[in-house]
Amino acid sequence: MSRVTIKDKTFETSLPEAEILERVKRIADRINKDFEGKTPLFLAVLNGSFMYAADLMKNITIPCEISFVKLASYQGTTSTGAIKEVIGLNEDIRGREVIIVEDIVDTGATMKRMLETLGTREPAGLHICTLLLKPGKLTVPLDIEYAAFEIPNDFIVGYGLDYDQEGRNLRDIYTLVKE
Template identity: 40%
Template sequence: MTVVARRQQADDVAEVLVTSEEIAAKVRELGARIAADYQGKDLVLVSILKGALPFLADLMRATQIPLALDFLEVSSYGAGTESTGAVRILKDLAHPIEGRHVLVVEDILDTGHTLSYVFDHLRAQRPESVRLCVLLDKPARRLIPIEIDYRGFEIPDKFVVGYGLDYAERYRNLPFVGVLKPEVYARGS
C-alpha cells in the first residue's frame, strides 16, 4: 500500500477510539498476565480469522511462554456493518485440542452470538479449559452473556475498523481502532 493510499484510509476515519500506543501497552499487559496464568501448561491460542490476526501476532510475541497456535475462520457478517446472527465455520482447527488449555483470541465481542457458537464448538472437543482474550468489548450490544478472561478495551456501540477489523474488507491495516465517517458507508467502501 502506498503512502497516499494509507493516508486516504486514515482520512476516512472520523474518530480514533484506541491509539496504536494504547494497543501496544495493553497487548504487553495481557501477554504478561497470560504467561503468568499458563506457565507450565499446554496452551493453544486459537485465533478467529481474519480480524484477530494482528492482535494474535502481537499477543503471542508478548506472551513469553511456550504455546501453540491454531485458527478458526467464522462468519456472521455479510458485507455490511451488522451481524446476520447466522454463524458458520469456514475453516476448522487443524490440530486436536483434547486435554489442552485453549485461549480463544478474538478482535471484538459484540452480540456474543459468534463466540457462543465457537465456545460450544470447542468444548465439544474436550479441551482441559477454554478461556477468552478479546481486544475490544462492546457490552452495549451483548445479547448472549460471555465471560471475558482477558479484556483489552471496552468501547461504545460504534462500528469500528483498524488493527484487523474491516469494513468491506478494507481498513484492516490501520494501526489504531477508529470509526469511519458516515460518507464512507454511503459510498459503499
C-alpha cells in the same frame, strides 16, 4: 485526531497504536502468569484478529502453540438465520488449555457458537481473549476472561478490523464519524 475515509465512510482515530500495544502487553503478562507450566494453545479467529494475535504472541513468554481458525457463514434452515461454522481446526484440542484470540465481541453470538463447537472436543479449558468488547451490546452470557478494551457501541475499523474488507491494515483503531 486524524481522519480516514474508507469507501463512503469517514472514521477518526479512537485508540492509537501505542495505547493498543501497551494494553496487549498487559494482557500477555496476565496470560503468562495464569498459564505458567501449561503450554496453552492459542486459536486466533481470522481475519479480524491477525494483527492482535501477532502482537499478543510477541509478548507471550511461556511455552505455547498458535493456530488459526475461520468462521464460515452459511444460511441455516432454521429461523436462527446465519449459522457460523468453525473451519480449519486441525489440532486435537482434547485435554488442552485453549485460548481463543478474537478481535471484538459484540453481541457475543459468534463466541457462543465457538465455545459450543470447541466444547464438544473436550478441551481442558476454553478461555476468551478479545481485543475489544462492547459490553452494551452483549446479549448472551459469556465469561470473558481477557479483554484489552471495553468500548462504546460504535462501529470501528483498523488494526485488523474491516469496513467492507478494507481498513484492516491501519495501525490505529478508528471510530465511525456519525454524520
